[in-house]
Amino acid sequence: MNDQINTERRYQSGFGNEYATEAVAGALPQGRNSPQRAPFDLYPELISGTAFTAPRHENRRSWLYRRQPSVVAGRYQPYEQTTWRTGGDRSVAAPPEPMRWHPAPLPADVANIDFIDGVHTMAANGDADSQHGLAAHVYLAGRSMERRAFVNADGEILFVPQQGRLVITSEMGVLEVKPGQIALMPRGVVFKVGLPDGPSRGYLCENYGAHFRLPELGPIGSNGLANARDFQAPVAACEEEAEVAYELVKKFGGRFWHAPTSHSPFNVVAWHGNLSPVRYDTANFMTIGSISFDHPDPSIFTVLTSPSDTPGTANCDFVIFPPRWLVMENTFRPPWYHRNVMSEFMGLVYGEYDAKPGGFKPGGASLHNLMVPHGPDEEAFDKASHADLKPQKLDNTLAFMFESRYRLIPTESALNSPTLDAGYADCWAGLKDQFKPG
Numbered sequence: 001m002n003d004q005i006n007t008e009r010r011y012q013s014g015f016g017n018e019y020a021t022e023a024v025a026g027a028l029p030q031g032r033n034s035p036q037r038a039p040f041d042l043y044p045e046l047i048s049g050t051a052f053t054a055p056r057h058e059n060r061r062s063w064l065y066r067r068q069p070s071v072v073a074g075r076y077q078p079y080e081q082t083t084w085r086t087g088g089d090r091s092v093a094a095p096p097e098p099m100r101w102h103p104a105p106l107p108a109d110v111a112n113i114d115f116i117d118g119v120h121t122m123a124a125n126g127d128a129d130s131q132h133g134l135a136a137h138v139y140l141a142g143r144s145m146e147r148r149a150f151v152n153a154d155g156e157i158l159f160v161p162q163q164g165r166l167v168i169t170s171e172m173g174v175l176e177v178k179p180g181q182i183a184l185m186p187r188g189v190v191f192k193v194g195l196p197d198g199p200s201r202g203y204l205c206e207n208y209g210a211h212f213r214l215p216e217l218g219p220i221g222s223n224g225l226a227n228a229r230d231f232q233a234p235v236a237a238c239e240e241e242a243e244v245a246y247e248l249v250k251k252f253g254g255r256f257w258h259a260p261t262s263h264s265p266f267n268v269v270a271w272h273g274n275l276s277p278v279r280y281d282t283a284n285f286m287t288i289g290s291i292s293f294d295h296p297d298p299s300i301f302t303v304l305t306s307p308s309d310t311p312g313t314a315n316c317d318f319v320i321f322p323p324r325w326l327v328m329e330n331t332f333r334p335p336w337y338h339r340n341v342m343s344e345f346m347g348l349v350y351g352e353y354d355a356k357p358g359g360f361k362p363g364g365a366s367l368h369n370l371m372v373p374h375g376p377d378e379e380a381f382d383k384a385s386h387a388d389l390k391p392q393k394l395d396n397t398l399a400f401m402f403e404s405r406y407r408l409i410p411t412e413s414a415l416n417s418p419t420l421d422a423g424y425a426d427c428w429a430g431l432k433d434q435f436k437p438g
Ligand SMILES: O=C(O)Cc1cc(O)ccc1O
Pocket: 296, 297, 298, 334, 335, 336, 340, 344, 355, 368, 374, 375, 401
């Protein structure tokens, strides 16, 4: 298995269904999970994504049949990764203002930086140990992980590549993900990231809370938004050279550790269950919008949601702003000016975002925390207030938002970064009082 794009890669369709896959026919036991001796003398191993006793509709677990169990590993030593932070750092003085960052340039030595070392936290909230909150990261990497693997005990990871494809090799198989697509890696599943296009950039949402799932559809009905069948899980793929030395890096309680192993962690010959990495192409998102008037709430663009214990008030919603038609009559069509009780971290994969046609660049980011006023910049306001309201296609654009009930605290390094757009607030400065009574 290597980084090369393999156009014949196969996938299994669906989100959270009972997948079953064998790299070698006959490797899955039939009728039981843990026979006295499993087929081909593989080791059965269970990975739980939820508590054993979680309600059936939420319960996630998979059975892996592997050449050696995961417990066969060396001792862990501390590993230094100082730019990947975990949880909200409440000692940071975060101004109650809109914030924006220009795209982070790829560092000069990017060819030596792999995915693990290339993660930079922009903002985070909650706490991994108490299993709530999220972190919004950017990754800047140019080196494929070869004999290095990573596992995150602190949360699941949503990948949003912005530049360059990812070849994500996991215990359950391989996912190829290109900009416009996303991938979701469950907590605790070992993976490595290959970069077939070299220097790559993208966003991550590390979710410490309840796992991401498809949102309820309510009156939309039984179809629409992200359809379950468009998610794809990998098929089992065991690395041919299984007895090779690997370095396993683990994030556990916000700290990084590494241990040597004498075998590939990608030694799973067959697996079954409903806990799996998946990928999804946002081009398959069935977008719903207003066909009469007014700008709807952005919740209509929710791809995945991580609920909290308060109904309808997410730990994290992953929302996209995909290409779509605008047809609303007598309506200011871009987002309204607003203050949101939820906190909004946004990124742009490609194109232009209608509320910020100028200053928000692909690879950049913005943070509009709870109750921080924001909305269209002056240019967007002027254009939309006078636009001829014929049907308009917003094309070649993909922005997204990680929206959370908890305040997102920027990291010290994000606040001090040269990419912080010091003049961001000026984009609204020209919105004059234009009240004309009578
Ligand atoms: O602020 C933003 O740009 C995100 C957003 C978009 C939208 O269409 C409505 C509300 C909202 O917060």
